[in-house]
Amino acid sequence: MRVTASAPAKVILFGEHFVVYGEPALVMAVERRVYVSTEPRTDCKIYIRADGIGASGYYSGEALRTFEAEMGGREAQDRLQPIKVVIEHALRLSKKKVGLNVIVKSAIPVAAGLGSSAAVAVATAAAVGRVLGLELSREEVYQIAYEAEKVIHGTPSGIDPAISTYGGTLIYRRGEGVKPLTLEVEVPLVIGNTGLSRSTGDLVARVRRLKDRYPSIVEPILSVGGKIVAEAIMALKAGDLEALGNLMDINHGLLSAVGVSSGPLERLVYAARRAGALGAKLTGAGGGGCMVALTATGDLDKVARAIEEAGGETLTATRAKEGVRIEEQR
Amino acid sequence: MRVTASAPAKVILFGEHFVVYGEPALVMAVERRVYVSTEPRTDCKIYIRADGIGASGYYSGEALRTFEAEMGGREAQDRLQPIKVVIEHALRLSKKKVGLNVIVKSAIPVAAGLGSSAAVAVATAAAVGRVLGLELSREEVYQIAYEAEKVIHGTPSGIDPAISTYGGTLIYRRGEGVKPLTLEVEVPLVIGNTGLSRSTGDLVARVRRLKDRYPSIVEPILSVGGKIVAEAIMALKAGDLEALGNLMDINHGLLSAVGVSSGPLERLVYAARRAGALGAKLTGAGGGGCMVALTATGDLDKVARAIEEAGGETLTATRAKEGVRIEEQR
Numbered sequence: 001m002r003v004t005a006s007a008p009a010k011v012i013l014f015g016e017h018f019v020v021y022g023e024p025a026l027v028m029a030v031e032r033r034v035y036v037s038t039e040p041r042t043d044c045k046i047y048i049r050a051d052g053i054g055a056s057g058y059y060s061g062e063a064l065r066t067f068e069a070e071m072g073g074r075e076a077q078d079r080l081q082p083i084k085v086v087i088e089h090a091l092r093l094s095k096k097k098v099g100l101n102v103i104v105k106s107a108i109p110v111a112a113g114l115g116s117s118a119a120v121a122v123a124t125a126a127a128v129g130r131v132l133g134l135e136l137s138r139e140e141v142y143q144i145a146y147e148a149e150k151v152i153h154g155t156p157s158g159i160d161p162a163i164s165t166y167g168g169t170l171i172y173r174r175g176e177g178v179k180p181l182t183l184e185v186e187v188p189l190v191i192g193n194t195g196l197s198r199s200t201g202d203l204v205a206r207v208r209r210l211k212d213r214y215p216s217i218v219e220p221i222l223s224v225g226g227k228i229v230a231e232a233i234m235a236l237k238a239g240d241l242e243a244l245g246n247l248m249d250i251n252h253g254l255l256s257a258v259g260v261s262s263g264p265l266e267r268l269v270y271a272a273r274r275a276g277a278l279g280a281k282l283t284g285a286g287g288g289g290c291m292v293a294l295t296a297t298g299d300l301d302k303v304a305r306a307i308e309e310a311g312g313e314t315l316t317a318t319r320a321k322e323g324v325r326i327e328e329q330r
Numbered sequence: 331m332r333v334t335a336s337a338p339a340k341v342i343l344f345g346e347h348f349v350v351y352g353e354p355a356l357v358m359a360v361e362r363r364v365y366v367s368t369e370p371r372t373d374c375k376i377y378i379r380a381d382g383i384g385a386s387g388y389y390s391g392e393a394l395r396t397f398e399a400e401m402g403g404r405e406a407q408d409r410l411q412p413i414k415v416v417i418e419h420a421l422r423l424s425k426k427k428v429g430l431n432v433i434v435k436s437a438i439p440v441a442a443g444l445g446s447s448a449a450v451a452v453a454t455a456a457a458v459g460r461v462l463g464l465e466l467s468r469e470e471v472y473q474i475a476y477e478a479e480k481v482i483h484g485t486p487s488g489i490d491p492a493i494s495t496y497g498g499t500l501i502y503r504r505g506e507g508v509k510p511l512t513l514e515v516e517v518p519l520v521i522g523n524t525g526l527s528r529s530t531g532d533l534v535a536r537v538r539r540l541k542d543r544y545p546s547i548v549e550p551i552l553s554v555g556g557k558i559v560a561e562a563i564m565a566l567k568a569g570d571l572e573a574l575g576n577l578m579d580i581n582h583g584l585l586s587a588v589g590v591s592s593g594p595l596e597r598l599v600y601a602a603r604r605a606g607a608l609g610a611k612l613t614g615a616g617g618g619g620c621m622v623a624l625t626a627t628g629d630l631d632k633v634a635r636a637i638e639e640a641g642g643e644t645l646t647a648t649r650a651k652e653g654v655r656i657e658e659q660r
Contacts (some may be wrong), residue, residue, distance in 0.1 A: 253587025
């Protein structure tokens with residue numbers, strides 16, 4: 001049997017950084033998917049190949065502790081570790097001793113704040129689970145991916161595997177977990193990648209320093225961030241994309257105020273606005289990484305071109321209504 | 331007798347736009363001056379020459395109603411009108427019937443939000459007053475310039491002629507007028523001009539529309555603006571330029587949030603920050619116009635160069651402790 005599962009990327013529409021201080025965030029799955037194909041092997045090895053991160057190799061032996069890199073050299077093992085953790089988890093659940101080939105193909109840029117690694121974990125859990133005959137529920141797929149994220153990242157919010165699993169739009173608030181938001185409206189987005197790497201941890205620390213030094217200024221900014229999410233939910237429910245765009249612009253200004261924007265991000269943001277985007281903001285940690293522009297459907301290409309002319313790599317995407325799914329089984 | 335008077339430009343350090351809604355603004359006189367030289371003529375004509383606005387010509391006849399352009403063609407009369415109103419006011423006070431040559435030389439860019447026209451009015455009032463033997467107090471110079479602004483602009487705040495008259499640093503709040511802030515600290519500034527014209531009225535209207543549509547979001551942003559001014563006053567009194575720079579950065583983000591920044595302004599702001607500015611923000615109405623960067627004294631040139639490389643025209647300036655003054659009398 002050979003199974004292919006896919007899971008979508010995510011984009012934070014509102015609330016990055018402010019979410020650390022208890023404000024809500026609004027996260028949307030977008031139609032850019034990771035595809036994970038898997039099939040049993042005749043031996044007991046686990047072969048993983050992920051071209052997007054330039055790594056492949058074989059795990060074998062007692063508790064799969066032996067690793068032999070095929071591509072990616074000495075770093076391959078580290079890069080493949082999150083995928084291996086998911087596979088091991090599924091193998092444990094299945095109580096089977098079987099080898100697997102696991103091939104990851106991704107249309108999601110890596111390390112750009114688009115949830116690529118969570119999407120890989122979710123699609124891997126679904127594909128491997130199916131091949132092993134586990135009949136996992138969505139909730140179980142989510143749990144396996146989330147547990148793997150915990151092993152790798154410490155204390156992640158869990159929002160990335162949730163959005164890749166369930167798709168659609170989710171409201172997240174620290175301590176309250178995720179809540180789905182049912183929507184009918186199409187949300188045409190252009191994502192622009194500055195291509196500049198940044199450290200999420202450094203940027204989170206920068207906001208905290210500013211808040212600790214100027215609490216009477218920064219705290220109300222954070223709370224305005226929460227009000228923006230509330231307004232954005234109303235705008236989305238009403239299908240009012242113009243309002244949604246205005247709110248993205250305001251949110252971007254607040255992120256600039258707390259020090260997480262940058263020259264390259266502003267260049268892409270203003271290029272998108274000038275080309276007629278309804279709104280544009282940085283998305284994710286900021287510093288470098290990605291921005292996201294909301295456009296009228298007919299303007300997607302024009303806005304994407306403007307962002308490219310300003311030096312960004314783009315992907316256009318609409319809301320992914322579906323989360324993880326089995327694409328093929330034969 | 332020939333008299334030369336000068337008056338400084340101003341830069342809004344904090345509070346533009348928010349001041350419309352009752353928040354305080356912090357305005358600083360900067361060492362860029364307008365020089366107005368005047369002497370009596372043997373006839374009764376008033377000759378005004380202002381190279382900076384490309385206009386010169388002669389007023390003569392009953393109530394000086396006849397105008398003959400020398401430079402600037404048909405628009406010269408409109409451009410010189412604010413200066414003529416000040417001269418007429420002084421002539422009325424002196425009850426003298428005398429001709430004057432009035433030569434304006436300015437080191438302040440025109441229509442860039444730096445208070446050039448108020449500085450011209452203030453220096454003209456001081457120079458002409460002295461030549462006419464009026465012995466005007468500072469308060470009287472301010473009143474003449476302010477009255478002239480009212481004739482030309484309708485209902486100005488009065489802050490521009492105030493800062494040009496008194497120099498130093500002023501706190502302004504609508505309905506409360508201006509309050510001087512006594513400081514010892516040097517405040518080295520680089521002003522970067524995008525060279526793009528903008529309509530102050532349009533930008534003020536844009537903020538109002540946003541506030542009317544999203545009051546629960548925009549009103550707290552405006553009130554944060556007020557808190558920034560309070561913190562900035564403390565930072566200035568403590569000589570803490572680093573804090574002042576942080577507050578400028580935050581204020582810039584809030585101005586971006588209410589929609590009055592622009593791509594060209596962001597380019598100059600981030601160029602300045604990257605070159606080591608302690609803080610940088612748009613100043614004045616936004617859209618185009620100017621930004622201002624606060625620097626450590628040794629970094630003025632480096633920051634100015636960075637702004638120029640990013641396409642801005644720069645002027646470096648420190649706080650002008652003195653406002654209007656007589657430069658020469660002979």
